[in-house]
Amino acid sequence: MTTTQPFAERLIDIYASAAMTMMIDVGHQTGLWSALAEGPATSQGLADRADLNERYVREWAGAVTCGRIIDYDPETKLFSLPPEHAESLSGDTGKNRAMSASMITFFGTQMKPIVKSFREGGGVPYSAYRPEFTDLMDEMRRREYDELLIDRYIRVVPGLEDRLRTGISVCDIGCGTGHNVNILAGEYPNSTITGYDIAEDAISVGNAEAKELVLANAKLEVQDAAALPDDAQFDLITTFDAVHDQAQPQASLDETFRHLNEGGLYLMIDVKASSNLEENLDNPMAPWMYTVSTMHCMTVSLAEGGAGLGTVWGEQLALEMLGRAGFTNVEIKPSTNPLNNIYICRK
Numbered sequence: 142m143t144t145t146q147p148f149a150e151r152l153i154d155i156y157a158s159a160a161m162t163m164m165i166d167v168g169h170q171t172g173l174w175s176a177l178a179e180g181p182a183t184s185q186g187l188a189d190r191a192d193l194n195e196r197y198v199r200e201w202a203g204a205v206t207c208g209r210i211i212d213y214d215p216e217t218k219l220f221s222l223p224p225e226h227a228e229s230l231s232g233d234t235g236k237n238r239a240m241s242a243s244m245i246t247f248f249g250t251q252m253k254p255i256v257k258s259f260r261e262g263g264g265v266p267y268s269a270y271r272p273e274f275t276d277l278m279d280e281m282r283r284r285e286y287d288e289l290l291i292d293r294y295i296r297v298v299p300g301l302e303d304r305l306r307t308g309i310s311v312c313d314i315g316c317g318t319g320h321n322v323n324i325l326a327g328e329y330p331n332s333t334i335t336g337y338d339i340a341e342d343a344i345s346v347g348n349a350e351a352k353e354l355v356l357a358n359a360k361l362e363v364q365d366a367a368a369l370p371d372d373a374q375f376d377l378i379t380t381f382d383a384v385h386d387q388a389q390p391q392a393s394l395d396e397t398f399r400h401l402n403e404g405g406l407y408l409m410i411d412v413k414a415s416s417n418l419e420e421n422l423d424n425p426m427a428p429w430m431y432t433v434s435t436m437h438c439m440t441v442s443l444a445e446g447g448a449g450l451g452t453v454w455g456e457q458l459a460l461e462m463l464g465r466a467g468f469t470n471v472e473i474k475p476s477t478n479p480l481n482n483i484y485i486c487r488k
């Protein structure tokens with residue numbers, strides 16, 4: 142009893158946190174976090190604000206009150222969201238992290254085929270995750286890139302912004318919905334910015350945005366990173382969280398090197414972790430990273446008979462693979478996102 146008791150308690154805590162993840166997602170999808178951010182309200186008041194059924198809202202509010210996410214005053218029956226919690230769960234800034242819960246609950250929808258892959262090998266293809274994955278990824282990253290792309294990624298390399306202002310050719314590989322492509326195209330009109338991704342739905346979202354913003358220097362195309370068009374040549378190539386889940390990541394890095402002009406730069410934003418499990422034990426995000434890998438990043442690669450690097454491929458393996466591709470001059474800088482490193486690779 143004495144030895145198992147602490148773990149049994151921890152397990153209760155783990156399940157309670159998992160339950161809160163579901164409730165955070167419900168709050169995000171129903172607009173209840175925004176409704177609570179407007180100020181204290183009863184369950185009926187919240188239901189009215191968010192146009193929802195009161196009985197459901199009351200049960201949800203009970204869950205997130207006991208999860209210590211919101212406060213409850215039994216005298217007035219008012220629920221309230223502390224401002225510091227409101228910042229992380231509502232609003233239009235990159236600090237709103239509620240959609241990370243949506244990603245976790247969404248990955249749960251693939252549980253059956255993933256368990257099958259544990260038994261039979263193979264994996265769950267990217268197509269099984271779309272279109273939801275495309276939308277969730279966009280929702281998770283869009284605001285972060287609006288706030289940080291220029292300031293924290295481009296300006297991290299001295300002189301790069303001057304070159305972009307003068308005019309260079311840029312490619313973002315695995316660009317998803319291409320929001321970064323469109324930000325760069327708008328900010329640096331003398332540069333041409335190309336975005337490649339294998340996902341047709343993501344590329345059409347990016348093209349629609351480029352059209353709406355009237356960006357003549359943005360070009361988004363469906364393209365496999367492992368075999369870039371022969372005539373494509375760039376001064377700057379970027380990948381944002383887009384190498385480790387590819388089917389053929391080494392071929393993709395080889396292509397990146399091959400299609401980069403002499404003196405060019407490759408910025409690889411990818412997961413900050415060690416390639417050695419034992420060195421990740423103290424990383425508080427490591428359980429999340431290995432889970433996301435199992436539930437998505439590794440399995441989509443294995444589904445194509447790919448390398449299955451996984452989210453936690455780590456710095457050591459990343460440097461080895463970059464070296465194999467030809468990048469011998471690599472500097473690693475921390476990103477503002479604690480999950481990522483910025484690999485600055487010079488050709």
Ligand SMILES: C[S@@+](CC[C@H](N)C(=O)[O-])C[C@H]1O[C@@H](n2cnc3c(N)ncnc32)[C@H](O)[C@@H]1O
Nearest residue numbers: 282315316317338339340365366381382383387
């Ligand atoms: C984790 S998402 C990141 C998307 C985007 N860069 C961002 O930061 O939001 C990885 C992207 O890589 C794309 N991808 C995966 N394999 C690819 C391949 N072989 N060629 C091109 N894109 C690929 C996926 O379709 C997906 O959009």
